[in-house]
Amino acid sequence: MRIPFRGAPDAPLDPALVAPMSVSARPELTGGRRVGVLVQHGFTGNPFSMRPWAEDLAARGYAVEMPLLPGHGTRWQDLNRVTWADWVATVEGAYDKLAAENDAVVAVGLSMGGALCLRLAADKGDGLAGICLVNPAVDTLRKDVKALPVLKHVVPAMPGIANDIKKPGADEHGYPMTPLKAAASMFAGYAELRRDLPRITVPVLYFRSAEDHVVDISTSRALNAGLSSKDFEERVLEDSYHVATLDNDAPRIFSESADFIARVTAERS
Template sequence: MRIPFRGAPAAPLDPALVAPMSTPARPELTGGRRIGVLVQHGFTGNPVSMRPWAEDLASRGYAVEMPLLPGHGTRWQDLNRVGWSDWVATVEAAHDKLAAENDAVVAVGLSMGGALCLRLAADRGESLAGVCVVNPAVDTLRKDVRALPVLKHLVPAMPGIANDIKKPGADEHGYPMTPLKAAASMFAGYAELRRDLPRITVPVLFFRSAEDHVVDISSSRALNARLSSKDFEERVLEDSYHVATLDHDAPRIFAESAEFIERVTAAPK
């Protein structure tokens, strides 16, 4: 049996490149209401994949909290020291900060970041106005995932999933490897989330790339089948791969998510 790549030491990413983002609300641009948006990157990624979206939201007057998840933005080996509960806690902390400082909060996320936003909606939906997700991962058709509980003890990592982007020259600066202990924790978290999807009743806007080489159609099927939200819409992106926030459809995501946020955070009449 040939053992997969075990991973040589990797140069850390530039801290300035992957830095979190925190901006205050500008209620003069949002009808006098202070609106917060939690922006969350995905597995093996970092804020690079979400920064253009976060900056667009900030320019519209929204308070933005874009945290760097534990184990990300440094070396891929660091990711094997943390797991799903650490990432959930980070998202909850960012949400709590926004909720304390603003009149309404929306969560937006990519891939695992989308799953974490949905986890937040299942657990704290009463304090969320809505969720917007791009290619969220909550399930998979891959059979090899079943081997992760054993494989994670034998192999530290497998080849990475970064830069599934159709647009030439785009780079999310993700890890070159997929750490298996972290991946096993992530998929266990997805299983818990799937069971709890019926608890999500807040508005959900779901963008899905027609061609995605990371997240397959099973996640879309799970959301369509199990969400309890009466305000749920799936929109297909025809010109982007997985990291659509850096791809050809990014301007559409920015514009349509802003319309969604404005609608779900509007003051009651």
Template sequence: MKIPFRGAPAAPLDPALVAPMSTAADPARTGGRRIGVLVQHGFTGNPASMRPWAQDLAGRGYAVEMPLLPGHGTRWQDCNQVTWGDWVATVDGAFDKLAAENDAVVAVGLSMGGALCLRLAADRGDELAGIVVVNAAVDTLRKDVKLLPALKRVVPGMPGIANDIKKPGADEHGYPTTPLKAAASMFAGYAELRRDLPRVTIPVLFFRSAEDHVVDISSSRALNARLSSKDFEERVLQNSYHVATLDHDAPRIFAESAEFIERVTAARD
């Protein structure tokens, strides 16, 4: 059997680019209350794709926890050694830290990071004030995903999905290869999440790029059809591709998410 692609060279990433971020709240900027925000990157990405957003949130006085998911920020081969369950556990741990130190917590995420925020909302929504997701992935129209359980046994990786960004010169520093064992675990996690979306009852702000070459319209359809939240809004970004947090619409995401966070955390007083 001829295997046409086994993955790009595993060049290590700059540790400074992929480092996690943790900052304390500044209640003087947030009405005297301590507000925490969990910031989560996506599949094959790392904190570099979310750092400008995390820095903006910290500058507004919010405590920020931006973890690096296991298997990310090193070599793409390392991602094949971990699973969806490992990523869910990482997000739970970051949330626990924020919840212990702050009066209210919101979670924000990009792509698979958005899915992890939705998983947190389904499991622990009574502890969470709300979530903001950007191009959240929970489903796909791609038929080849059904082949992943078999394909992952013979091909470790396929061409990567990084840097779907419209803005010239922007770089998310993601993996050049999609690790297939990890991808199979991720899509299995999405299937379970779709079944549990009706358990999401807290406020949800959903940004979706009109043109996205990574996550297709099926994820938007699933969220609109299955979420139980009575405070759910989808806002379409017209000038960004998938990694909108580094794209032309990033300032809009930052400003509108801050308005959402202020509103939903005030409602919990």
């Protein structure tokens, strides 16, 4: 269920809601090894949508880096001033910090955050122990996306995609608009990522909502056809929409991702 945007469309978001998170590992809770988890939000979203998951991981003893992507967490107009390359660089910086301080690193992401985790896995190879994705996006069946390279010069933004959540009253505090220059850059990044999916060999746990009004089945098809990972599992969420990390299936995501992280990091010891 999408709930209306609360507040003026051009009003800045509350910094307290969108703050990034950085927590050190507690190896006494993880068998004596330091394990880091990079937690990444999606397009037009912010860390609020991932905070419950990040806090659950931190409580289990994992180091957590949850960055705020450039152009996000302020006003939607700011998003048109940055590109896919800026987001990739931010994720790489968070990964580098975790890799320097921990014995193993896993990346988890929602929507475009999942795509950025895939990009990281393609670029870093075995530097990652695994990735966990929730409704990631790497492709779309929407025909209007093809018009973005032209449309972005004519229209600054379209209505937003935030709050595709089944759970009543939930709010991800995302942008009320979808900035088109940023969207065009994102989809160009997806196209390059699809070509590089065969480079990904690390374990992948993929959660997909049965009903998602933002990301369609084309991403599932692309991942199943393109990934080289021998350890790949797709699990369907039956009681959540797109922002499943704040939806009815969130406890399942937290529990099953923790099991996955424990397994893939133990295999590297």
